[in-house]
Amino acid sequence: MRLIIGAKWSSTWTMRGWLIARLSGLAFECDTLWLSRPDSKARLAQVSPTGLIPVLDHDGFLVTDTLAIAEYLWELAPGSDIWPADRQARAAARMAAAEMHSSFAALRAALPMNLVKRWPVANGLPSNVKLVNRPGVPAEIARVQDAWRHTRARWGAGGPFLFGAAFNAADAMYAPMASRFRTYAVELAPDAQAYADAVLSHPLVTEWIEGAHAQAREVGWDAAVAFP
Numbered sequence: 001m002r003l004i005i006g007a008k009w010s011s012t013w014t015m016r017g018w019l020i021a022r023l024s025g026l027a028f029e030c031d032t033l034w035l036s037r038p039d040s041k042a043r044l045a046q047v048s049p050t051g052l053i054p055v056l057d058h059d060g061f062l063v064t065d066t067l068a069i070a071e072y073l074w075e076l077a078p079g080s081d082i083w084p085a086d087r088q089a090r091a092a093a094r095m096a097a098a099e100m101h102s103s104f105a106a107l108r109a110a111l112p113m114n115l116v117k118r119w120p121v122a123n124g125l126p127s128n129v130k131l132v133n134r135p136g137v138p139a140e141i142a143r144v145q146d147a148w149r150h151t152r153a154r155w156g157a158g159g160p161f162l163f164g165a166a167f168n169a170a171d172a173m174y175a176p177m178a179s180r181f182r183t184y185a186v187e188l189a190p191d192a193q194a195y196a197d198a199v200l201s202h203p204l205v206t207e208w209i210e211g212a213h214a215q216a217r218e219v220g221w222d223a224a225v226a227f228p
């Protein structure tokens with residue numbers, strides 16, 4: 001199997017796809033497709049029926065869309081770490097993943113992910129208030145924290161993740177969100193901050209983040225920090 005990913009510091013959906021592929025426990029290779037080069041659209045059109053990545057290529061069968069990839073890999077590796085073993089917990093994990101997949105458009109547009117960037121704020125300058133207070137963004141920041149809180153209250157007692165001790169695809173879906181909150185120094189409630197910290201320190205997430213740093217060094221740190 002081959003997974004096509006984008007730049008590790010900025011490609012949220014391919015980060016999720018990669019984390020989920022790793023959770024499957026199945027062997028796969030990765031190809032990187034840079035999304036902001038002059039030939040990117042043409043290359044995307046060649047490899048992805050939707051013109052979007054991630055794409056999972058399984059012996060020539062192409063699976064697009066992160067949630068579809070999660071389900072395809074789950075069928076290949078049922079009982080893997082992608083979803084919880086309990087049926088209701090699994091439904092709840094799919095609900096959490098689906099909400100992330102279909103929501104938070106204002107937040108995602110205002111605070112693009114950049115894993116190698118920290119928005120520096122000293123004495124309130126330069127202010128990020130304009131970004132985090134854009135219409136719709138504060139309500140979505142609150143909703144993300146509520147979603148984490150309610151899921152953890154029902155399912156998370158055994159550990160730091162949404163469903164307890166095991167990091168699963170729902171956590172993978174929220175990893176780019178946790179990283180945005182860190183990059184833009186968004187003030188979170190203590191329980192949400194603890195969850196975001198746990199996600200960002202999970203070994204698979206740190207492996208991806210280390211890859212992002214390596215790519216940024218290779219491409220040129222200033223260019224990576226300036227993008228998007």
Ligand SMILES: N[C@@H](CCC(=O)N[C@@H](CS)C(=O)NCC(=O)O)C(=O)O
Nearest residue numbers: 011012013014035052053054065066
């Ligand atoms: N709904 C899709 C979204 C995928 C998506 O938007 N991917 C971005 C990269 S993170 C992309 O391919 N963008 C194309 C471009 O920037 O030209 C999924 O779940 O995989």
